[in-house]
Amino acid sequence: MWIDGDLKPAAEATVSVFDHGVLYGDGVFEGIRFYGGRVLKLRTHVARLFESARAIRLALPYTPEQLEEATRRTVAKNALSDGYIRLVATRGAGTLGLNPFQCPRPCVYIIAASIQLYPASLYETGLEVVSSSVMRNHPQALSPRIKSLNYLNNILAKIEAIDRGVLEAVMYNPTGHVAECTGDNVFLVRERDGERVLFTPPLSAGALEGITMNLVIRLAQEAGFAVVRENLTRHDLYTAEEFFLTGTAAEVIPVKSIDGRVIGDGSPGPITRKLIAAFRKLIADGVPED
Ligand code: PMP
Numbered sequence: 001m002w003i004d005g006d007l008k009p010a011a012e013a014t015v016s017v018f019d020h021g022v023l024y025g026d027g028v029f030e031g032i033r034f035y036g037g038r039v040l041k042l043r044t045h046v047a048r049l050f051e052s053a054r055a056i057r058l059a060l061p062y063t064p065e066q067l068e069e070a071t072r073r074t075v076a077k078n079a080l081s082d083g084y085i086r087l088v089a090t091r092g093a094g095t096l097g098l099n100p101f102q103c104p105r106p107c108v109y110i111i112a113a114s115i116q117l118y119p120a121s122l123y124e125t126g127l128e129v130v131s132s133s134v135m136r137n138h139p140q141a142l143s144p145r146i147k148s149l150n151y152l153n154n155i156l157a158k159i160e161a162i163d164r165g166v167l168e169a170v171m172y173n174p175t176g177h178v179a180e181c182t183g184d185n186v187f188l189v190r191e192r193d194g195e196r197v198l199f200t201p202p203l204s205a206g207a208l209e210g211i212t213m214n215l216v217i218r219l220a221q222e223a224g225f226a227v228v229r230e231n232l233t234r235h236d237l238y239t240a241e242e243f244f245l246t247g248t249a250a251e252v253i254p255v256k257s258i259d260g261r262v263i264g265d266g267s268p269g270p271i272t273r274k275l276i277a278a279f280r281k282l283i284a285d286g287v288p289e290d
Contacts, residue, residue: 002074003109007186012179013109014228020103021090025150027106028052032085034075034112035115038287039085040248041211042068046087050213052146053089057088058106060089067108074110084115084249117183118167123276126256126268127245129181131234132157132169136179139206144179147208154182170237170258173206180207184250187216188232189242194269195226196241202206202229212246219278225271242269244276252276 003013021027029052030045046064053060062070071085087110094103118127134157137144142153154171157210161169161182170186173179178186178201185207188199201207217227237243243255243263252275254268263269268276282288 001111002070002107004044004107005070007073007077007286010111015107015109016093017092018093019090019107020092020094020100021088021107021149023096024091025148025152026056027088027090027149028056028058028147029089029149030085030087030147032071032087032114033083033248033251034080034085035082035083035283035287037075038069039075039289040283040287041072041215042289044211044290046071048147048209049087049089052148055143055146056148057100058089058091060106060108062108063065067110069284071110074112078112080112080114083112086113088109088149089242103135116247118249118253122167123251123253126254126263126266127168128257129167129168129170129255130161130164130166131237131259132160132171132182134160134169134171136171136173136206138174144206144208145203149270158182168255172234176233177201177205178234178237179205180210181245181247184245184247184253185210185213186232186237187213187246188236188240189269190236190240192228198225198227198228198271199232199236200227204258205231210246210248212248214252215282216246216252216275216279219275219282220271223274224277242262242272244268244272252279 006120011054032045033040090107091100092103137153157169171179254272
Protein backbone atom coordinates (compact mmCIF):
# COMPACT_ATOMS: atom_id res chain seq x y z
CA MET A 1 0.00 0.00 0.00
CA TRP A 2 0.93 3.65 -0.33
CA ILE A 3 1.34 5.73 2.81
CA ASP A 4 2.60 9.30 3.10
CA GLY A 5 4.48 9.13 -0.16
CA ASP A 6 5.93 5.61 -0.05
CA LEU A 7 4.81 2.19 -1.23
CA LYS A 8 5.14 -0.31 1.63
CA PRO A 9 4.00 -3.84 2.46
CA ALA A 10 0.69 -3.53 4.35
CA ALA A 11 2.24 -4.98 7.53
CA GLU A 12 4.73 -2.10 7.64
CA ALA A 13 2.19 0.65 7.06
CA THR A 14 1.15 2.12 10.39
CA VAL A 15 -1.02 4.96 11.68
CA SER A 16 -0.30 6.57 15.05
CA VAL A 17 -2.53 5.80 18.05
CA PHE A 18 -2.58 9.59 18.50
CA ASP A 19 -3.99 10.11 15.01
CA HIS A 20 -7.25 12.08 15.24
CA GLY A 21 -8.66 9.81 12.55
CA VAL A 22 -8.47 7.02 15.14
CA LEU A 23 -9.29 9.16 18.18
CA TYR A 24 -12.21 11.11 16.70
CA GLY A 25 -13.05 9.86 13.22
CA ASP A 26 -11.46 13.11 12.07
CA GLY A 27 -10.64 12.54 8.43
CA VAL A 28 -12.11 11.81 5.02
CA PHE A 29 -11.95 8.98 2.53
CA GLU A 30 -12.95 7.55 -0.82
CA GLY A 31 -13.86 4.02 -1.94
CA ILE A 32 -12.93 3.48 -5.58
CA ARG A 33 -13.09 0.46 -7.88
CA PHE A 34 -10.65 -0.63 -10.53
CA TYR A 35 -11.37 -3.01 -13.37
CA GLY A 36 -8.67 -4.51 -15.56
CA GLY A 37 -6.15 -2.21 -13.87
CA ARG A 38 -8.10 0.95 -14.81
CA VAL A 39 -9.55 3.09 -12.03
CA LEU A 40 -13.22 3.98 -12.54
CA LYS A 41 -13.87 7.74 -12.21
CA LEU A 42 -10.53 8.30 -10.46
CA ARG A 43 -10.47 12.02 -11.13
CA THR A 44 -14.01 12.48 -9.78
CA HIS A 45 -13.25 10.47 -6.63
CA VAL A 46 -10.09 12.46 -5.92
CA ALA A 47 -12.01 15.70 -6.51
CA ARG A 48 -14.67 14.56 -4.00
CA LEU A 49 -11.94 13.71 -1.49
CA PHE A 50 -10.60 17.25 -1.82
CA GLU A 51 -14.11 18.67 -1.40
CA SER A 52 -14.66 16.59 1.76
CA ALA A 53 -11.23 17.65 3.07
CA ARG A 54 -12.00 21.30 2.41
CA ALA A 55 -15.30 20.97 4.25
CA ILE A 56 -13.50 19.83 7.39
CA ARG A 57 -10.59 22.31 6.97
CA LEU A 58 -8.09 19.53 6.29
CA ALA A 59 -5.31 20.79 4.02
CA LEU A 60 -3.97 17.84 2.07
CA PRO A 61 -0.22 18.00 1.44
CA TYR A 62 -0.62 16.75 -2.16
CA THR A 63 -2.17 17.91 -5.38
CA PRO A 64 -5.09 15.96 -6.90
CA GLU A 65 -2.72 14.85 -9.68
CA GLN A 66 -0.25 13.47 -7.13
CA LEU A 67 -2.98 11.45 -5.41
CA GLU A 68 -4.26 10.14 -8.74
CA GLU A 69 -0.74 9.06 -9.62
CA ALA A 70 -0.24 7.48 -6.18
CA THR A 71 -3.52 5.57 -6.63
CA ARG A 72 -2.42 4.25 -10.02
CA ARG A 73 0.95 3.23 -8.60
CA THR A 74 -0.73 1.34 -5.75
CA VAL A 75 -2.98 -0.52 -8.18
CA ALA A 76 -0.04 -1.36 -10.45
CA LYS A 77 2.02 -2.65 -7.50
CA ASN A 78 -0.71 -5.10 -6.44
CA ALA A 79 -1.29 -8.31 -8.34
CA LEU A 80 -5.02 -7.65 -8.60
CA SER A 81 -6.61 -6.78 -11.91
CA ASP A 82 -10.07 -5.97 -10.46
CA GLY A 83 -10.47 -4.61 -6.97
CA TYR A 84 -11.31 -1.84 -4.56
CA ILE A 85 -9.22 1.07 -3.39
CA ARG A 86 -9.55 2.83 -0.09
CA LEU A 87 -8.05 6.33 -0.19
CA VAL A 88 -7.89 7.79 3.32
CA ALA A 89 -6.76 11.15 4.65
CA THR A 90 -6.73 11.53 8.42
CA ARG A 91 -6.10 14.67 10.48
CA GLY A 92 -2.82 13.10 11.61
CA ALA A 93 -1.20 12.65 15.02
CA GLY A 94 -1.74 15.40 17.56
CA THR A 95 -2.53 16.04 21.19
CA LEU A 96 -5.34 14.28 23.05
CA GLY A 97 -7.64 17.32 22.87
CA LEU A 98 -10.00 17.95 19.98
CA ASN A 99 -8.11 20.88 18.45
CA PRO A 100 -7.34 19.74 14.90
CA PHE A 101 -4.87 22.57 14.39
CA GLN A 102 -2.51 20.86 16.81
CA CYS A 103 -2.09 18.00 14.33
CA PRO A 104 0.82 19.16 12.19
CA ARG A 105 0.46 16.79 9.25
CA PRO A 106 -2.35 14.70 7.79
CA CYS A 107 -1.73 11.02 7.21
CA VAL A 108 -2.70 9.91 3.70
CA TYR A 109 -2.81 6.28 2.65
CA ILE A 110 -4.11 4.10 -0.15
CA ILE A 111 -5.09 0.44 0.10
CA ALA A 112 -5.77 -1.68 -2.99
CA ALA A 113 -7.64 -4.87 -2.08
CA SER A 114 -10.90 -6.60 -2.94
CA ILE A 115 -14.42 -6.17 -1.60
CA GLN A 116 -17.69 -8.07 -1.81
CA LEU A 117 -20.35 -5.92 -0.21
CA TYR A 118 -23.29 -8.27 -0.91
CA PRO A 119 -23.31 -11.94 -2.02
CA ALA A 120 -23.10 -12.30 -5.82
CA SER A 121 -26.43 -14.19 -6.02
CA LEU A 122 -28.31 -11.11 -4.78
CA TYR A 123 -27.50 -9.29 -8.03
CA GLU A 124 -29.84 -11.83 -9.69
CA THR A 125 -32.48 -12.21 -6.99
CA GLY A 126 -32.47 -8.81 -5.27
CA LEU A 127 -31.62 -7.57 -1.80
CA GLU A 128 -34.03 -7.41 1.12
CA VAL A 129 -33.87 -4.12 3.01
CA VAL A 130 -35.57 -2.53 6.00
CA SER A 131 -36.45 1.02 6.96
CA SER A 132 -34.00 2.09 9.62
CA SER A 133 -35.15 3.74 12.82
CA VAL A 134 -31.76 5.45 12.83
CA MET A 135 -32.20 8.82 11.14
CA ARG A 136 -29.51 9.93 8.69
CA ASN A 137 -27.31 12.67 10.15
CA HIS A 138 -28.95 16.07 10.00
CA PRO A 139 -27.07 18.02 7.31
CA GLN A 140 -26.61 20.86 9.77
CA ALA A 141 -24.98 18.48 12.26
CA LEU A 142 -22.64 16.63 9.91
CA SER A 143 -23.34 16.96 6.22
CA PRO A 144 -23.78 13.55 4.57
CA ARG A 145 -22.06 15.13 1.56
CA ILE A 146 -18.79 14.94 3.49
CA LYS A 147 -17.40 11.43 3.09
CA SER A 148 -15.89 11.51 6.55
CA LEU A 149 -14.28 8.78 8.62
CA ASN A 150 -17.18 9.15 11.04
CA TYR A 151 -19.53 6.43 9.79
CA LEU A 152 -21.16 5.61 13.14
CA ASN A 153 -24.53 6.91 11.93
CA ASN A 154 -24.49 4.41 9.07
CA ILE A 155 -22.98 1.65 11.20
CA LEU A 156 -25.87 1.94 13.69
CA ALA A 157 -28.32 1.54 10.81
CA LYS A 158 -26.31 -1.42 9.49
CA ILE A 159 -26.45 -3.08 12.92
CA GLU A 160 -30.20 -2.62 12.98
CA ALA A 161 -30.53 -4.19 9.50
CA ILE A 162 -28.43 -7.21 10.47
CA ASP A 163 -30.34 -7.61 13.76
CA ARG A 164 -33.51 -7.70 11.66
CA GLY A 165 -32.13 -10.40 9.39
CA VAL A 166 -31.27 -8.38 6.26
CA LEU A 167 -28.10 -6.79 4.91
CA GLU A 168 -29.14 -3.22 4.19
CA ALA A 169 -31.26 -0.41 5.58
CA VAL A 170 -32.86 2.68 4.08
CA MET A 171 -32.10 5.74 6.17
CA TYR A 172 -34.56 8.64 6.27
CA ASN A 173 -33.68 12.28 6.88
CA PRO A 174 -35.06 14.48 9.66
CA THR A 175 -38.07 15.46 7.50
CA GLY A 176 -38.92 11.80 6.96
CA HIS A 177 -37.80 11.66 3.34
CA VAL A 178 -35.50 9.00 1.95
CA ALA A 179 -31.83 9.92 2.28
CA GLU A 180 -29.85 6.82 1.27
CA CYS A 181 -28.80 3.37 2.45
CA THR A 182 -25.80 2.80 4.72
CA GLY A 183 -23.38 2.87 1.79
CA ASP A 184 -25.52 3.21 -1.33
CA ASN A 185 -27.84 5.67 -3.08
CA VAL A 186 -31.48 4.81 -3.71
CA PHE A 187 -33.33 4.65 -7.04
CA LEU A 188 -36.98 3.84 -7.77
CA VAL A 189 -38.91 3.25 -10.96
CA ARG A 190 -42.46 4.57 -10.84
CA GLU A 191 -45.05 5.46 -13.40
CA ARG A 192 -45.72 9.14 -14.04
CA ASP A 193 -47.97 10.47 -16.80
CA GLY A 194 -48.04 7.07 -18.44
CA GLU A 195 -44.26 6.67 -18.56
CA ARG A 196 -41.80 4.76 -16.43
CA VAL A 197 -39.57 7.31 -14.75
CA LEU A 198 -36.51 6.90 -12.51
CA PHE A 199 -36.56 8.71 -9.18
CA THR A 200 -33.73 9.42 -6.79
CA PRO A 201 -33.61 11.90 -3.89
CA PRO A 202 -32.29 15.44 -4.50
CA LEU A 203 -29.03 16.76 -3.07
CA SER A 204 -31.04 18.54 -0.36
CA ALA A 205 -32.33 15.19 0.99
CA GLY A 206 -28.96 14.76 2.74
CA ALA A 207 -27.09 11.93 1.10
CA LEU A 208 -23.66 11.47 -0.33
CA GLU A 209 -23.60 12.70 -3.93
CA GLY A 210 -22.77 9.26 -5.28
CA ILE A 211 -20.42 8.90 -8.19
CA THR A 212 -22.11 5.65 -9.22
CA MET A 213 -25.46 7.41 -8.85
CA ASN A 214 -24.38 10.09 -11.32
CA LEU A 215 -23.03 7.45 -13.70
CA VAL A 216 -26.31 5.56 -13.57
CA ILE A 217 -28.32 8.76 -14.11
CA ARG A 218 -26.29 9.33 -17.28
CA LEU A 219 -26.72 5.73 -18.46
CA ALA A 220 -30.46 5.93 -17.82
CA GLN A 221 -30.79 9.18 -19.75
CA GLU A 222 -28.76 7.73 -22.63
CA ALA A 223 -31.17 4.79 -22.66
CA GLY A 224 -34.04 7.28 -23.03
CA PHE A 225 -35.43 7.28 -19.48
CA ALA A 226 -36.35 10.44 -17.63
CA VAL A 227 -34.64 10.80 -14.25
CA VAL A 228 -36.30 12.96 -11.63
CA ARG A 229 -34.60 14.08 -8.45
CA GLU A 230 -37.29 14.76 -5.88
CA ASN A 231 -38.09 13.91 -2.30
CA LEU A 232 -39.23 10.32 -1.80
CA THR A 233 -41.31 8.95 1.05
CA ARG A 234 -41.64 5.50 2.52
CA HIS A 235 -44.92 5.26 0.57
CA ASP A 236 -42.98 5.79 -2.68
CA LEU A 237 -40.67 2.90 -1.77
CA TYR A 238 -43.53 0.59 -0.76
CA THR A 239 -45.41 1.19 -3.99
CA ALA A 240 -42.48 1.36 -6.45
CA GLU A 241 -42.43 -0.83 -9.53
CA GLU A 242 -38.68 -1.24 -9.25
CA PHE A 243 -36.14 -0.36 -6.62
CA PHE A 244 -32.36 -0.57 -6.81
CA LEU A 245 -29.25 0.77 -5.10
CA THR A 246 -26.00 2.17 -6.48
CA GLY A 247 -22.57 2.56 -4.95
CA THR A 248 -18.95 1.97 -5.75
CA ALA A 249 -18.75 -1.22 -3.71
CA ALA A 250 -22.35 -2.30 -4.48
CA GLU A 251 -22.27 -1.28 -8.17
CA VAL A 252 -25.98 -1.60 -9.20
CA ILE A 253 -28.04 -4.03 -7.13
CA PRO A 254 -31.81 -4.71 -7.25
CA VAL A 255 -33.96 -4.54 -4.11
CA LYS A 256 -36.67 -7.17 -3.87
CA SER A 257 -38.40 -6.14 -0.67
CA ILE A 258 -38.52 -3.43 1.95
CA ASP A 259 -39.90 -4.05 5.44
CA GLY A 260 -41.17 -7.38 4.11
CA ARG A 261 -43.19 -5.72 1.34
CA VAL A 262 -42.39 -7.13 -2.06
CA ILE A 263 -41.33 -4.76 -4.87
CA GLY A 264 -43.02 -5.51 -8.21
CA ASP A 265 -43.26 -9.27 -8.67
CA GLY A 266 -40.28 -9.85 -6.38
CA SER A 267 -37.71 -10.22 -9.13
CA PRO A 268 -35.49 -7.49 -10.63
CA GLY A 269 -37.52 -5.37 -13.04
CA PRO A 270 -36.68 -4.70 -16.70
CA ILE A 271 -35.27 -1.20 -16.21
CA THR A 272 -33.08 -2.33 -13.31
CA ARG A 273 -31.78 -5.20 -15.44
CA LYS A 274 -31.16 -2.87 -18.35
CA LEU A 275 -29.15 -0.49 -16.18
CA ILE A 276 -27.12 -3.31 -14.63
CA ALA A 277 -26.28 -4.42 -18.18
CA ALA A 278 -25.44 -0.85 -19.23
CA PHE A 279 -23.16 -0.47 -16.21
CA ARG A 280 -21.38 -3.72 -17.05
CA LYS A 281 -21.02 -2.63 -20.67
CA LEU A 282 -19.46 0.67 -19.59
CA ILE A 283 -16.85 -1.33 -17.67
CA ALA A 284 -16.31 -3.80 -20.52
CA ASP A 285 -15.99 -0.94 -23.02
CA GLY A 286 -13.11 0.75 -21.25
CA VAL A 287 -13.65 2.08 -17.67
CA PRO A 288 -13.75 5.91 -17.83
CA GLU A 289 -11.13 7.36 -15.44
CA ASP A 290 -12.32 10.98 -15.63
N1 PMP B 1 -23.87 6.82 0.36
C1 PMP B 1 -22.95 6.48 1.27
C2 PMP B 1 -23.21 6.79 2.70
C3 PMP B 1 -21.77 5.83 0.88
O1 PMP B 1 -20.86 5.48 1.78
C4 PMP B 1 -21.58 5.53 -0.49
C5 PMP B 1 -20.34 4.79 -0.93
N2 PMP B 1 -19.28 5.67 -1.15
C6 PMP B 1 -22.56 5.91 -1.41
C7 PMP B 1 -23.70 6.56 -0.95
C8 PMP B 1 -22.40 5.66 -2.87
O2 PMP B 1 -21.46 6.57 -3.40
P1 PMP B 1 -20.49 6.20 -4.60
O3 PMP B 1 -21.33 5.74 -5.73
O4 PMP B 1 -19.78 7.47 -4.89
O5 PMP B 1 -19.59 5.13 -4.11
